[in-house]
Amino acid sequence: xxxxxxxxxxxxxxxxxxxxxxxxxxxxxxxxxxxxxxxxxxxxxxxxxxxxxxxxxxxxxxxxxxxxxxxxxxxxxxxxxxxxxxxxxxxxxxxxxxxxxxxxxxxxxxxxxxxxxxxxxxxxxxxxxxxxxxxxxxxxxxxxxxxxxxxxxxxxxxxxxxxxxxxxxxxxxxxxxxxxxxxxxxxxxxxxxxxxxxxxxxxxxxxxxxxxxxxxxxxxxxxxxxxxxxxxxxxxxxxxxxxxxxxxxxxxxxxxxxxxxxxxxxxxxxxxxxxxxxxxxxxxxxxxxxxx
Numbered sequence: 001x002x003x004x005x006x007x008x009x010x011x012x013x014x015x016x017x018x019x020x021x022x023x024x025x026x027x028x029x030x031x032x033x034x035x036x037x038x039x040x041x042x043x044x045x046x047x048x049x050x051x052x053x054x055x056x057x058x059x060x061x062x063x064x065x066x067x068x069x070x071x072x073x074x075x076x077x078x079x080x081x082x083x084x085x086x087x088x089x090x091x092x093x094x095x096x097x098x099x100x101x102x103x104x105x106x107x108x109x110x111x112x113x114x115x116x117x118x119x120x121x122x123x124x125x126x127x128x129x130x131x132x133x134x135x136x137x138x139x140x141x142x143x144x145x146x147x148x149x150x151x152x153x154x155x156x157x158x159x160x161x162x163x164x165x166x167x168x169x170x171x172x173x174x175x176x177x178x179x180x181x182x183x184x185x186x187x188x189x190x191x192x193x194x195x196x197x198x199x200x201x202x203x204x205x206x207x208x209x210x211x212x213x214x215x216x217x218x219x220x221x222x223x224x225x226x227x228x229x230x231x232x233x234x235x236x237x238x239x240x241x242x243x244x245x246x247x248x249x250x251x252x253x254x255x256x257x258x259x260x261x262x263x264x265x266x267x268x269x270x271x272x273x274x275x276x277x278x279x280x281x282x283x284x285x286x287x288x289x290x291x292x
Contacts, residue, residue: 004076006040007069009033010048014066015136017055067270070135074274081275091276092117096128096140098195099220100159100237101263105287106141112283116276124218126193132268138277139267141284143237144195146266154265156284160238161199161259164250166230176256179207186212186232188223196220199261200235224250235259 012022012033019030026033041047048062058066077091095118097106102122110118121128121137125144131137132151146153163182165172171185190196205211215231217223220240227234228249244250265284267273273281 002040002043003036004073006036006043007072009036010040010062010065011069011073011135013037013049013056014058014062014069015134017057019056066135067268067272071270071272074272074277078275091274092119093276093280094119094121094136094138095280096121096123096131096137096142098122098125098128098141098143100143100196100240101141103220104237104239105157105263109280109283109287112287113280116280124191124194125198129266132266132271135268135271138271138274139265139281142195142264142266143261144198146264150269151266152269155262156265157263157287159261159263161235161261162238162241163204163233163235163253163255163259164224164227164241164245165233165253166228167248167251168230169233169251169253171233171253172251174254176254179204179255179257180209182233182253182255183209184212186214188215188217188226188232188234190220190223191216191218194218195261196235196237203259204235 008026012025016022019033023030023033046061048059048065049056050059081091097120099122110116125142128140128142129146129148129151132140133148171177189200215226217226223234224236224241224244233253241250245252265281
């Protein structure tokens with residue numbers, strides 16, 4: 001009979017691809033993990049990993065098993081917390097968030113459910129979708145587009161985007177500009193696989209034309225700091241830059257166009273929604289309703 005321990009071992013190795021990291025997560029020795037995995041594969045009659053030193057990579061059988069194992073483990077967690085005295089789901093979620101959401105929205109959401117324990121990974125949309133595909137996250141809140149058919153995407157919030165600059169930038173005094181008038185100016189941009197950069201490349205760059213020097217940075221804070229130093233124009237969310245605008249550290253470049261994007265909730269289509277995950281998704285949806 002397949003044991004809970006074997007499924008926990010399989011799930012951890014599948015997410016980490018490494019015995020050492022899985023052993024640290026489960027507080028077991030590498031030998032104990034190897035033994036549990038070998039017994040699981042013996043009972044299944046098939047290997048579930050390809051051994052590509054130094055990593056263990058899921059094979060076709062392993063990819064079929066992973067969502068089933070994740071569901072069983074999540075259901076066990078639901079059972080463990082079924083009769084918690086506070087009457088609300090508790091436990092821990094593995095959440096991912098793009099940078100604007102992770103820094104400016106997610107803390108507010110988590111404050112509405114203080115009993116929730118969460119491990120949060122803040123990175124770009126591309127990385128988050130890859131992590132969801134490997135079941136490394138329970139769900140993610142993203143700013144870019146999801147192109148993976150195995151992921152379910154739900155529209156969440158509308159987010160206003162701004163073009164900003166140092167107050168002494170040569171365009172700062174212009175009342176209204178066309179995007180084409182931003183040609184040949186320097187820009188500070190996020191990295192290509194971020195939702196922010198994807199939107200810039202898709203919607204703004206074709207209308208602007210030739211850019212000046214481009215500085216690429218992989219964090220939102222670094223982009224705004226660079227813009228404050230006069231290194232170029234930047235394209236960021238109003239949610240992120242509002243304080244800097246209020247204090248006059250940066251100004252908005254008016255292009256007479258409302259620039260927006262849709263923030264999204266996303267999860268693997270085979271992901272079991274535990275009571276805790278369902279509650280968190282409901283909190284996100286309630287936030288949407290109150291902010292409209």
